[in-house]
Amino acid sequence: MALAITTIKPKPQAPEEIMIMNDISRRKFLKTLGLSLGATALPISFAKAALRPRVIVVGGGFAGATAAKYLRLWSNNTVDVTLVEPNAVYYSPILSNLVLSGQKQLSQLGFKYDTLAQKYGITVTRSTVNSINSANRTVKLANGKTLGYERLILAPGIQFKAIPGLDETKILHAWQSGNQVQQLRQQIQAIPNSGTYVLSIPKAPYRCPPGPYERACVIADYLKRNKLGAKVIVLDGNPDITVERDTFNAAFTSTYAGIVEYVPNTILQSVDSAKKVAITSFGDYRADVLNVIPPHQAGGIVLNSGLANSSTGDWANVNPLSYESTAVKGIHIIGDSQGTGQPKAGHIANAEAKVCADAVLRLLSGSQPFAAPMTNSACYSPISATTASWLTAAFAYDPASQTMQLVPASYGASSGASTSNYRKMFEWANSLFGDTFA
Ligand SMILES: Cc1cc2nc3c(=O)[nH]c(=O)nc-3n(C[C@H](O)[C@H](O)[C@H](O)COP(=O)(O)OP(=O)(O)OC[C@H]3O[C@@H](n4cnc5c(N)ncnc54)[C@H](O)[C@@H]3O)c2cc1C
Incomplete structure (x- = not known):
C-alpha cells in the first residue's frame, strides 16, 4: 500500500496515486524504501x-491481517504465523458511512479470512486472546488453549x-462497523419529517479524524432527500473541525445550510439513553436518533496487559522502528492501539503493519530494524451520494526525537468535494x- 513506501514528492499525491502493494515482494518493498539489498539477505528464511x-x-483488522500476510510473504513462508480473531467476517469501518445513507450494503464491506x-x-484461530504471559511468551485464549510465541503482535x-447513563444497546456508536452500522441505518430510516439526528464527537485522538464530519454530511444528504425539515446537530468535543476544515465547513454552511448545526467545544457529560438526550457542557440535546461516539482508548488486551503506558494511560507507547512495546519486550502493538501520535486510521495501520512485519523478521534473524521507516495515511470522505473529498499525509522517523514526524510537504487535501473523488474513493x-485481505 501506500505507506511505508512512497518517495515523498514536493506536491502531495492524491491517495489513489500512491502505489498499493498487492503481492509485493519484500525485496521490492525494501527496494522502494531505498534500502540497499546487500544490507541483509532477503527475503529472510528460517530453514529448519x-x-x-x-x-x-x-x-484481524487492517493492522493485524496485513502484518500476518506480510510476515508470511517476506519470510518465504518460513515463519509460523497464527492470527487470532473472534469474528469469522471482518466488517470494514472504512466506507461504512455509506451503509448509513443506503449507498452500500454492509455485506459489501465484509471480508473473510479464507x-x-x-x-x-496463516493459521487463523477463531477466538479471543484473554491474557498474555510475557515471561513464558504465551497467550491464553477464550477457547481454553494456550499458544506460545517468539514474537507477539x-x-x-x-x-x-x-x-454515565450510556446504554450501548439503545444509543449506538456504529464506529466499529458490523451490526451497529446496520442498526443505525434502521434508526435513521425511521427518523420522522422534522426529526433530529444528534451526533456526539469525542475529543481527539479518535479513530479516523474526518470520519465523524463525513458521517454528518452523508446523513444530512440522506435527510435532505428523504425527510422534510429534518436536522443534523453535531456536538463536537473539539474546539473546531479537526481536519479538512474548509471542505466540511462549506458542506455544513452551504451544501447543508439549514440542515446541519455545528456546535464546537461541546463535552458530553452524560446520556439519558431512554429519552435519547445528550447532556452536555452547553445544555441538553434531545434527539430522535442520538449517535454517541464515546472517547477511545486502546483495545482491552493492551490495557489489561499493562501495555497502555502513554501519558494518559490510553495508548501503547512503542518504538516506531519496530512497534515493540516500550513496556514489555517481545510484544509489538500496531494500528489504532499504538501511541506514536500517527493518525488512527486503516490505511496507516496497514503501513505500520508492514514496518512491524519487516522489523519482526529482522529481529528474529538477529539483525536490527530498518532505521528510517516511513508511513502514510489516506482518508476519503463521502460528502454526498455523488461527491467525496480526500486527505493524505506521510510520516518519517526522526532519529533525534525517536518519533514519527509529519513530513510537511506530503500533507495534502482535496480542494472541496467532487464526483471524480467519489469514483476514486472506491479504487483506493x-x-x-x-x-x-486478498
Ligand atoms: C466511518 C469510518 C470511516 C473511516 N474511514 C477511513 C478512511 O477513509 N481511511 C482510513 O485509513 N481509515 C478510516 N477509518 C478508520 C479505520 O477503520 C480504523 O482506523 C482501522 O479499522 C483500525 O485498524 P485496526 O486493525 O487497528 O483495528 P480494527 O479494524 O478495529 O481491528 C481490530 C480487530 O481486533 C480484534 N480483536 C480485538 N481484541 C481482540 C482480542 N483480545 N483477541 C483477538 N482479537 C481481538 C477485533 O475483533 C477486530 O477485528 C474509518 C473509520 C470509520 C469508523
Missing part, C-alpha cells in the same frame, strides 16, 4: 522447520470509555482491502 519462529498476531489462510498459510483496535478502498 523444527526451529521455525512462531509469531502470533492478535486481531484467503489469508489458504493462499498465505497486538492489533486489537480500540475500545470505548464509559459515559478496493486497493487497501485487497492488500490487506
